[in-house]
Amino acid sequence: MTGLSNAAKRDIETVLHPYTNLDTFRSTGPLIIERGEGIHVFDSEGKEYIEGMAGLWCTSLGYSEAELIDAATEQMRQLPFGHVFGGRSHERAAELAEKLKAIAPHDASKVLFCGSGSEANDQQIKLLWYYNNAKGRPEKKKIISRLQGYHGVTIASGSLTGLPANHMDFDLPIERIFHTGSPHYYRQGEVGESEEEFSTRRAQELEELILREGPETIAGFIAEPIMGAGGVVMPPQGYFEKIQAVLDKYDIYFISDEVICGFARTGNMFGAETFGMKPDSISVAKALSSAYVPIGAVTIGEDMYQAMIDESKKIGTFGHGFTYTAHPVAAAVACKTLEIYEKRDILSHVRAVAPTFEKRVMGFADHPLVGNARAKGLIGAIELVADKGTKKSFDKAAAIGAVAMGAAQKHGLIVRALAGDIIAFCPPLIIKEDEIGEMFDRMARALDDVEAHVR
Numbered sequence: 001m002t003g004l005s006n007a008a009k010r011d012i013e014t015v016l017h018p019y020t021n022l023d024t025f026r027s028t029g030p031l032i033i034e035r036g037e038g039i040h041v042f043d044s045e046g047k048e049y050i051e052g053m054a055g056l057w058c059t060s061l062g063y064s065e066a067e068l069i070d071a072a073t074e075q076m077r078q079l080p081f082g083h084v085f086g087g088r089s090h091e092r093a094a095e096l097a098e099k100l101k102a103i104a105p106h107d108a109s110k111v112l113f114c115g116s117g118s119e120a121n122d123q124q125i126k127l128l129w130y131y132n133n134a135k136g137r138p139e140k141k142k143i144i145s146r147l148q149g150y151h152g153v154t155i156a157s158g159s160l161t162g163l164p165a166n167h168m169d170f171d172l173p174i175e176r177i178f179h180t181g182s183p184h185y186y187r188q189g190e191v192g193e194s195e196e197e198f199s200t201r202r203a204q205e206l207e208e209l210i211l212r213e214g215p216e217t218i219a220g221f222i223a224e225p226i227m228g229a230g231g232v233v234m235p236p237q238g239y240f241e242k243i244q245a246v247l248d249k250y251d252i253y254f255i256s257d258e259v260i261c262g263f264a265r266t267g268n269m270f271g272a273e274t275f276g277m278k279p280d281s282i283s284v285a286k287a288l289s290s291a292y293v294p295i296g297a298v299t300i301g302e303d304m305y306q307a308m309i310d311e312s313k314k315i316g317t318f319g320h321g322f323t324y325t326a327h328p329v330a331a332a333v334a335c336k337t338l339e340i341y342e343k344r345d346i347l348s349h350v351r352a353v354a355p356t357f358e359k360r361v362m363g364f365a366d367h368p369l370v371g372n373a374r375a376k377g378l379i380g381a382i383e384l385v386a387d388k389g390t391k392k393s394f395d396k397a398a399a400i401g402a403v404a405m406g407a408a409q410k411h412g413l414i415v416r417a418l419a420g421d422i423i424a425f426c427p428p429l430i431i432k433e434d435e436i437g438e439m440f441d442r443m444a445r446a447l448d449d450v451e452a453h454v455r
C-alpha cells in the first residue's frame with residue numbers, strides 16, 4: 001500500500017468492491033472520482049477524463065444536469081418518501097408510469113417499479129411464474145437466457161446472466177434457468193458460415209433446447225437487444241427475426257432487457273425497435289433516471305394484468321414490492337429525465353452524431369491489435385487479438401484488455417475492459433461531435449501504447 005493516498009488506504013480497508021480482483025486491489029487501490037461535468041469526470045488529483053462509459057452505461061445526460069438536480073430537490077422538499085403498498089400512492093408514480101407506457105415498444109398496460117436492473121429482471125421471473133400459476137399452467141416455468149448475456153446479479157437475475165464469473169462459487173444458476181448459445185458471430189460463427197446461417201443455427205439450437213425440455217415447460221426468453229457487459233455483441237443478420245419465430249411457435253413470453261439499450265442508445269428509444277424485436281415486456285433502469293438516482297421498472301401487458309387480478313380474487317393480495325418501489329424522488333428524477341429526452345429531442349441528437357461515433361469505432365478495425373470493431377448508435381466495442389488473421393486471443397495472463405483500459409485512463413479516457421479483451425464504449429448520449437473525435441483520438445493514443453507494450 002506504499003505510495004497510496006490516505007483516501008485510497010481508507011477505501012482499501014473499508015469498502016468491498018464489486019467486479020474487482022480483491023487481492024490485487026489491495027496494492028493498486030482505487031481511482032477516486034471526485035466530480036463530474038457534462039461528459040467529463042475529474043479524479044481526486046484534479047485529472048480530467050472523458051467518461052467514455054457513461055459510468056456504468058447509465059449517465060445518459062452527463063454529470064451536471066441541473067434540471068435533474070432540481071427535480072430531486074423539489075421532490076425531497078415536497079414528499080421525500082412515499083410508497084405504493086396497500087393502495088397508497090403519490091402523483092409521481094402514475095406520472096412516470098404513463099410516460100413509460102406511452103413509449104414502451106409493446107402494448108404495455110401497467111408498470112411495476114423497482115430499484116435496479118437486477119431487481120427488474122428478478123421481478124420479470126416472479127411475474128412470469130405468478131402469471132402461469134394464475135393461468136393454470138404450473139409446469140410452464142422455465143426461462144431461457146443466453147450465454148454471455150448480462151441481466152444482473154441477484155440470485156435469480158444472476159442466474160439469467162450467462163457469464164462464468166457471475167456463477168462461479170456463487171452456486172448459480174438456480175433451477176429452471178437455461179442458457180442457449182451467444183449471438184457472437186465473430187467468435188462463434190464457423191469458418192465459411194454466413195451471419196444469416198449463424199443466426200439460423202442459433203435459432204435451431206433454441207428450438208432444440210425447447211423441445212428437449214418440453215415446450216409446455218418453457219415460460220419465457222430474455223435477451224438484451226445488444227449484449228452489453230457480455231462484450232457489446234450485436235445481433236447478427238436475421239437473428240431476432242429467427243428467434244422470434246421460434247418463440248411465437250411455442251407461445252414463449254419474450255422479455256427485452258433494455259437496461260442498457262433503453263432510451264435512445266441504439267438510435268431508437270428502445271433496442272427492440274432497432275432490431276425488430278416484438279417483446280411482451282421490457283426491463284429498464286440506468287438511463288431511466290440518467291442514473292442520478294436508483295430506479296428500475298418492468299412493463300406488462302393487459303393479459304398478464306388480468307391474470308394477476310384473478311390471483312388477487314383468489315389470494316387476496318399481490319405479495320410483492322420493495323420499500324423503494326416507485327420511490328417519489330427517483331420517480332420525479334425519472335419523469336424529468338424522460339421529459340428532457342423529449343424536449344431536447346435526444347433521439348435526433350443520437351441519430352445525428354451516431355454516424356461519426358460508428359465511423360470512429362469501425363476505424364479501429366485497421367489497427368493491428370483489433371480483431372473486430374462493432375458499433376450501433378452510441379454503443380460500440382473493439383476486440384483486441386494477438387493475431388488478426390487467426391483471431392487468436394492474447395494470453396489471459398497478459399490481461400491486454402486491462403492494459404488498454406489503463407492506457408486509455410492515462411490519456412484521459414474512461415473505457416471498460418470486458419472479458420475477452422473487449423474494450424467497450426458507451427458515452428453519455430449528450431456527447432457532441434467534436435467530443436466524439438477527442439474521445440477516440442485519446443483511444444488511438446492508448447492503443448498505440450498497448451502496441452508498444454506487446455511488440
Ligand code: PLP
Pocket residue numbers: 056115116117118119121150151152153224228229257258259260285286
Ligand atoms: N440488465 C442489463 C442489460 C445490464 O446491463 C445490467 C447492468 O449492467 C443489469 C441488467 C443489472 O442492472 P443493475 O446493475 O442496475 O442491477
